[in-house]
Every structure is written in structure tokens, then in C-alpha cells.
Amino acid sequence: MGDASDLxxxxxxxLDVINSNxxxxxxxxxxxxxxxxxxxxxxxxxxxxVEDLNQRQGxxxxxxxxxxxxxxxxxxxxxxxxxxALAETRIGNLRQELQIRFGFYAEIRRMATGILQxxxxxxxxxxxxxxxxxxxxxxxxxxxxxxxxxxxASWIRDDRDTCAKAIRECLKRDxxxxxxxxxxxxxxxxxxxxxxxxxxxxxxxxxxxxxxxxFIVVLEAITAGxxxxxxxxxxxxxxxxxxxxxxxxxxxxEEQRSQWVAFFEASGPQPDDRxxxxxKFATNWALLEASLRAARTHAVLHAFxxxxxxxxxxxxxxxxxxxxxxxxxxxSNFDDEELPWHEKxxxxxxxxxxxxxxxxxQAMIATxxxxxxxxxxxxxxxxxxxxxxxxxxxxxxxxxxxxxxxxPWIVEAYDSFTAQCRSxxxxxxxxxxxxxxxxxxxxxxxxxxxxxxDVFYSQLLRSELAKLSFPFPMVAIGxxxxxxxxxxxxxxxxxxxxxxxxxxxxxxxxxxxxxxxKAKVTEQVSQRKKAARGVLRACIAEAxxxxxxxxxxxxxxxxxxxxxxxxxxxxxxxxSKDVARNII
Amino acid sequence: MAxxxxxxxxxxxxxxxxxxxxHTRGYVSDKELLKKRSKRYMDIVASLDAKTLTDTNGMDExxxxxxxxxxxxxxxxxxxxxxxxxxxxxxxxxxxxxLTATQIIxxxxxxxxxxxxYEKARTLALHNAYAVIEVYRDKMILIxxxxxxxxx
Numbered sequence: 001m002g003d004a005s006d007l008x009x010x011x012x013x014x015l016d017v018i019n020s021n022x023x024x025x026x027x028x029x030x031x032x033x034x035x036x037x038x039x040x041x042x043x044x045x046x047x048x049x050v051e052d053l054n055q056r057q058g059x060x061x062x063x064x065x066x067x068x069x070x071x072x073x074x075x076x077x078x079x080x081x082x083x084x085a086l087a088e089t090r091i092g093n094l095r096q097e098l099q100i101r102f103g104f105y106a107e108i109r110r111m112a113t114g115i116l117q118x119x120x121x122x123x124x125x126x127x128x129x130x131x132x133x134x135x136x137x138x139x140x141x142x143x144x145x146x147x148x149x150x151x152x153a154s155w156i157r158d159d160r161d162t163c164a165k166a167i168r169e170c171l172k173r174d175x176x177x178x179x180x181x182x183x184x185x186x187x188x189x190x191x192x193x194x195x196x197x198x199x200x201x202x203x204x205x206x207x208x209x210x211x212x213x214x215f216i217v218v219l220e221a222i223t224a225g226x227x228x229x230x231x232x233x234x235x236x237x238x239x240x241x242x243x244x245x246x247x248x249x250x251x252x253x254e255e256q257r258s259q260w261v262a263f264f265e266a267s268g269p270q271p272d273d274r275x276x277x278x279x280k281f282a283t284n285w286a287l288l289e290a291s292l293r294a295a296r297t298h299a300v301l302h303a304f305x306x307x308x309x310x311x312x313x314x315x316x317x318x319x320x321x322x323x324x325x326x327x328x329x330x331x332s333n334f335d336d337e338e339l340p341w342h343e344k345x346x347x348x349x350x351x352x353x354x355x356x357x358x359x360x361x362q363a364m365i366a367t368x369x370x371x372x373x374x375x376x377x378x379x380x381x382x383x384x385x386x387x388x389x390x391x392x393x394x395x396x397x398x399x400x401x402x403x404x405x406x407x408p409w410i411v412e413a414y415d416s417f418t419a420q421c422r423s424x425x426x427x428x429x430x431x432x433x434x435x436x437x438x439x440x441x442x443x444x445x446x447x448x449x450x451x452x453x454d455v456f457y458s459q460l461l462r463s464e465l466a467k468l469s470f471p472f473p474m475v476a477i478g479x480x481x482x483x484x485x486x487x488x489x490x491x492x493x494x495x496x497x498x499x500x501x502x503x504x505x506x507x508x509x510x511x512x513x514x515x516x517x518k519a520k521v522t523e524q525v526s527q528r529k530k531a532a533r534g535v536l537r538a539c540i541a542e543a544x545x546x547x548x549x550x551x552x553x554x555x556x557x558x559x560x561x562x563x564x565x566x567x568x569x570x571x572x573x574x575x576s577k578d579v580a581r582n583i584i
Numbered sequence: 585m586a587x588x589x590x591x592x593x594x595x596x597x598x599x600x601x602x603x604x605x606x607h608t609r610g611y612v613s614d615k616e617l618l619k620k621r622s623k624r625y626m627d628i629v630a631s632l633d634a635k636t637l638t639d640t641n642g643m644d645e646x647x648x649x650x651x652x653x654x655x656x657x658x659x660x661x662x663x664x665x666x667x668x669x670x671x672x673x674x675x676x677x678x679x680x681x682x683l684t685a686t687q688i689i690x691x692x693x694x695x696x697x698x699x700x701x702y703e704k705a706r707t708l709a710l711h712n713a714y715a716v717i718e719v720y721r722d723k724m725i726l727i728x729x730x731x732x733x734x735x736x
Binding site: 412415416418419420422423424425427557558 | 704707708710711713714726734735736
């Protein structure tokens with residue numbers, strides 16, 4: 001027995017120890033829990049810190065980007081600044097160089113204008129002219145204008161020998177410019193025969209494949225009668241020769257023809273809103289509109305050609321001013337020799353003007369060059385003058401001449417354009433009104449279309465109603481409940497009248513709702529039909545108008561064609577002869 | 585339905601057998617093809633419609649008129665067919681005179697598609713400004729009532 005109680009004691013003691021240990025563990029666990037909470041809080045703090053860091057990094061990144069752009073801007077500005085400084089230095093040097101090399105040229109140019117003026121007024125003595133011109137001839141060897149001035153001076157004082165020698169010399173130096181110069185000076189001084197002779201020489205210089213820009217002005221001057229009448233004959237003969245030459249070789253006429261077609265295509269008027277319903281409901285409206293625009297072009301073109309052919313303003317004064325302008329340009333423009341230097345100066349000027357932006361300056365000088373060095377073939381020159389005389393440096397008279405010379409291929413181009421328009425006329429107006437797709441040729445089948453629309457809506461109504469099927473389930477359940485009630489009633493349970501009533505109400509309500517929905521659908525469809533009918537009728541009415549207008553506009557093509565075919569070059573020359581007679 | 589035969593071998597142009605004309609290798613330039621059509625040619629093309637299919641003389645006449653019109657042309661440079669408005673009345677709209685091999689007139693109703701290259705000529709054939717449209721392998725030539733031509 002004693003053993004057993006000892007054992008119990010020992011067990012109790014151990015239990016106590018265990019208890020106390022468990023208590024310790026417990027408290028430790030609580031500690032750990034607390035620690036975890038702390039750790040958690042710390043983690044939160046860290047994550048907050050990380051977020052903060054992220055934000056800061058973002059800010060840093062944008063700052064860095066700003067810095068990078070600022071730096072790039074700075075580099076660019078610096079480059080520009082340097083380019084500007086360089087350009088300023090260069091321009092000074094170039095100007096100095098020009099002055100050293102070609103300084104006399106500028107003096108001669110100034111002198112040329114002065115001599116021409118004094119010849120006009122006759123206020124300078126022959127001796128002075130002689131000394132002055134001979135002096136520049138010595139000073140500027142190689143420049144064509146110097147002997148030309150000597151020739152003029154010697155011509156004035158009737159020194160035939162010197163004049164012939166001087167002319168020979170300047171023709172040797174620059175045949176083309178000298179010819180143009182003498183032609184213009186002789187015209188200015190109304191020396192008819194002499195100017196005609198120079199004109200002939202000028203024509204001989206021209207290459208029909210590569211005409212200079214001023215040729216259009218000369219052509220214009222001849223047509224307007226600024227040159228003697230015989231010059232017209234000369235010009236017509238020359239033009240005819242060139243035409244034969246150019247039209248004989250394939251491609252040139254073809255090129256002009258396609259340009260004319262493109263011009264016709266681009267001449268269409270802006271679309272208006274005459275057909276709002278078709279615009280909304282015609283599915284092929286884009287085609288319809290394009291075709292109408294093309295048809296309306298004919299009227300515009302009629303006005304265009306009519307305007308050219310009927311204008312008969314006397315423009316000879318204007319032309320004379322232009323000729324004098326060429327003359328003054330000729331004497332004041334730089335010589336080929338100095339041109340590269342002047343180009344360099346111009347480039348540097350542009351760089352300074354653009355605050356050191358070298359790239360833009362290069363681009364600008366490229367376009368400037370393009371404008372001034374435009375050589376075109378004769379047919380292109382005619383086309384340019386016909387399209388836009390102002391831009392080509394011509395007037396209405398030359399425009400009319402250009403049109404009359406280009407007439408054969410204008411007619412061809414116009415025929416092609418017309419055929420192109422006509423082949424694209426939509427055969428039908430396709431409409432889609434509220435899902436009803438229909439098409440009409442000219443709106444004459446209104447009744448048929450409206451009948452078809454009626455059929456469409458009655459079909460629509462049928463299919464819509466079919467979607468609202470009879471509420472069989474509700475009626476069946478109601479009926480079943482009613483049956484139960486009926487059975488109850490029959491077996492003497494007055495209370496069972498309730499299910500009977502409920503069943504009846506259920507079935508009745510379902511049927512009523514169905515009826516109501518049907519009525520609603522019918523109402524909706526009839527509303528839609530009413531609206532759609534109005535729209536369809538409006539569309540058809542517009543289709544009628546559209547076809548009518550289209551037909552009328554299209555027919556104008558025939559009158560334009562008549563107008564074009566009635567022009568002939570001879571017609572024009574007789575017209576211009578009148579102008580010439582008025583002037584002389 | 586008319587067949588278009590895109591064969592390049594020699595096909596007798598004349599229904600009664602050619603007199604060697606189709607064998608001449610004459611290149612016909614556009615300039616040649618675009619010259620004004622003679623009145624005889626226009627009359628024959630216009631009258632063909634009324635004669636309809638049963639009158640075979642009409643086709644022979646057309647063939648000889650065509651040969652006269654284009655001279656010694658190579659078969660490739662001749663039109664493959666001529667499309668024009670049909671005056672048979674509703675529902676017929678246009679017809680094709682097939683010039684390749686079958687040499688028949690085919691009438692087409694409104695909305696009925698024409699074969700291949702011909703469909704392009706339909707709208708123009710229906711336009712009142714043009715009497716007939718000659719359809720070539722690579723182009724169309726529109727002929728006005730007065731015989732003047734336009735390449736398209």
C-alpha cells in the first residue's frame with residue numbers, strides 16, 4: 001500500500017512540475033504572439049518604407065528625364081548658337097570674297113540700268129556713255145553685260161563698226177542672255193525689225209523639251225501684241241513645229257492628258273446637303289454622292305473654259321511691264337559665274353534668319369532653288385498656263401492660247417473623264433429603312449416599294465407576335481390548382497373554393513398579360529411602320545430629284561464638249577490679231 | 585449565254601471563211617482604233633438589234649463592216665464584242681454582239697449579270713451619250729452617235 005501512495009505522490013509532484021512548465025510555455029507562447037505582432041508592425045513599417053522608396057524613385061526618374069531633355073535642349077541650342085555664330089562669320093567672309101571677285105559685276109549692273117534709263121530720256125552725252133561703257137569692258141573681262149553695254153552706246157552714236165564687234169563679243173560670252181537682252185531692249189525702243197530678228201534668234205535658242213520660265217512671258221507678249229505683228233506668224237510656226245515634234249513622241253501628250261483628267265477630277269464642287277434622307281438611309285450613299293459630285297463638275301468646267309475663251313481684256317500694258325521686268329532682272333541678276341557664291345551667302349542668311357537652324361535653312365534653299373530653276377517642256381508649259389495662269393506667270397490671254405493649242409488632248413482627256421464619271425453612275429439607290437432593304441432605279445416604282453414595305457411590316461408583326469407564345473405553363477398550373485379546388489368542392493369541403501378561385505385568377509391574369517403584350521407589340525409595329533413609310537416616301541422623292549439633277553448635270557458634259565471642240569488655234573489667232581490691231 | 589473565248593489563235597473573222605485577212609500581222613495602234621467610225625458601220629450596228637438572232641445576214645454584214653473599219657487588223661486588236669442598249673423592251677436592257685467565235689447576239693435582262701469584261705461596259709452602254717461600246721481585251725472604246733470615239 002505504502003508503495004502505491006508513494007507513487008501517487010511522485011506523480012502529483014511531477015504533475016505540478018509539468019503544470020508549471022506548461023504555464024511557462026503558455027506565457028512564452030503569449031510572448032511569441034506579442035513578438036509576432038511586433039514583427040508584423042515592423043513589416044508594415046518596412047513595406048511603408050518600400051512604398052515611399054518607390055515613390056521617391058518615380059520622382060527621381062521624372063527628374064532625370066527632365067534633366068535629359070534639358071540637356072538635349074541645351075546641346076541643340078548650343079549647336080544652333082555655334083551655327084549662328086559660324087554663319088555670321090562666314091557671311092562676312094563670303095561677301096568680302098564676292099566683292100573682291102565680282103565687285104565690278106555689281107557696278108556694271110547698276111550702270112546697265114542707268115544707261116537704259118538715260119537712253120530712254122536722252123540726257124547723257126555720247127562721249128560719257130562711251131567712256132563709261134568702255135571702262136567697264138576693261139574692268140570686267142568675261143562678263144557678257146559689259147560688251148552689250150558698249151554695243152548699246154556705240155549704236156546710239158552710230159558707230160557701226162564698234163557696235164558689230166561688241167555684239168559679236170557679247171554673243172560669244174553668253175549667247176542666250178545677250179539675245180534676250182537685245183530683244184527686250186529693241187522692243188522697248190520700238191525697233192520693230194530689229195526686235196523681230198532678235199526674237200527669231202531667241203526662238204532658236206529654245207528647246208521645246210526644256211523651256212525657261214521667262215518663255216511664257218515672251219509668249220504672252222507676242223499674243224498680246226507687244227511685239228510686231230510678224231512675230232505672231234513666227235511664233236505660230238515655231239509652236240506648230242514644236243507641237244509636231246512633241247506629239248510625235250509618245251508619252252508627252254499622254255502625260256498632259258492624265259494631268260488634265262486629274263485636274264477635271266479635282267474641280268468638283270463641294271458636296272451640299274440637298275439629299276438628307278438619302279444620306280441617312282441609302283446604303284450606297286457614298287457612291288451616289290461621288291457620282292453626283294462628278295456630274296456637277298461639268299457645270300464648273302463649262303464656266304472655267306467659257307471664262308477663258310470669252311475674256312478679251314487688253315493686257316498688253318501689263319505684258320509690257322512684265323517684259324521690262326525681265327529686262328531689269330536680266331541686267332540686275334547675278335551671272336552664272338557668281339551664282340554659287342550668292343547661293344552660299346543666301347544659305348548663311350537663312351541660317352541667321354532661322355536662329356542657327358541649319359537643317360531648316362537647307363530645306364528652304366532647296367525649295368527656293370526648285371522654284372527658280374524650273375525647266376519645263378512646251379506642253380507642260382501650256383498645261384501650267386491653262387490650269388493656273390497666275391502661278392505660271394501668265395495672264396488670261398496666254399491661258400486662252402494655251403487652251404486652244406492643247407485643245408486636242410483636252411478634248412480627249414475630257415472624254416475620258418466623262419466616260420469615267422458615267423461608268424460610275426450607280427444603277428440603283430439602295431435603301432435600308434428600319435431593316436427594310438429596298439432599291440429603286442429612279443423612284444418611279446414608289447407604289448411597288450410601298451406595297452413591299454407593307455408586306456415587310458405584316459411579316460414583322462407576325463414574327464414578333466409569334467415570339468409571345470401563349471402562357472401555357474401558368475394557365476396549366478392555374479387549371480391544376482382550380483381542379484384541386486373543384487375536387488374539394490365536390491367532396492363537400494367548402495374551404496376548397498379558395499384554390500378554385502386562386503387557380504382561376506392565375507390563369508386569367510396570365511391570359512390577360514399575354515393579350516396586353518400582344519396589343520403593345522402591335523402598337524409598336526404600327527408606329528414603326530408609320531414612321532418608316534414616311535421615311536421611305538421621302539427617300540423615294542429624293543431619289544427622283546437625285547436622278548433628275550444627275551441627268552441634267554450629266555448632260556452638261558455635252559455642252560462642255562461642244563465648247564471644247566469649237567475651239568481651234570486659228571480662231572484664237574484671229575482673236576488675238578484683233579487685239580494686236582487695237583494696240584498698233 | 586454567250587461565251588467569251590480568250591484564245592489567241594487565229595479565228596476566222598468572216599463567217600464565210602476569211603480571205604487571209606486575219607493572218608496578216610498588222611499592229612493596230614490606238615490612234616488607228618480611235619478614228620471616227622463610218623456611217624455605214626454605225627448604221628449596221630444600230631440596225632442589228634431589230635433584226636434579232638434569226639437574221640444571219642445581219643451578222644455577216646457586221647463582220648464585213650468591221651473588217652472594212654479596221655482594215656487588215658490582227659485578231660487580237662479587234663474588239664471581242666460590242667455592247668449596246670437593247671430596244672427589245674422590258675425586261676431586256678443590253679445586248680452583246682460577240683465577235684470572237686460564237687458570233688451571236690445575246691440579250692440581257694435588268695439585273696442579269698453579263699459575262700466577264702462585258703459587265704464593265706454595261707453602265708456606259710446604258711448611257712444615252714454613247715451609241716455602242718466596243719469591248720477589247722484590254723480596253724473599251726465608246727462610240728457616240730456621230731461615230732466619234734473615246735478610249736476608256
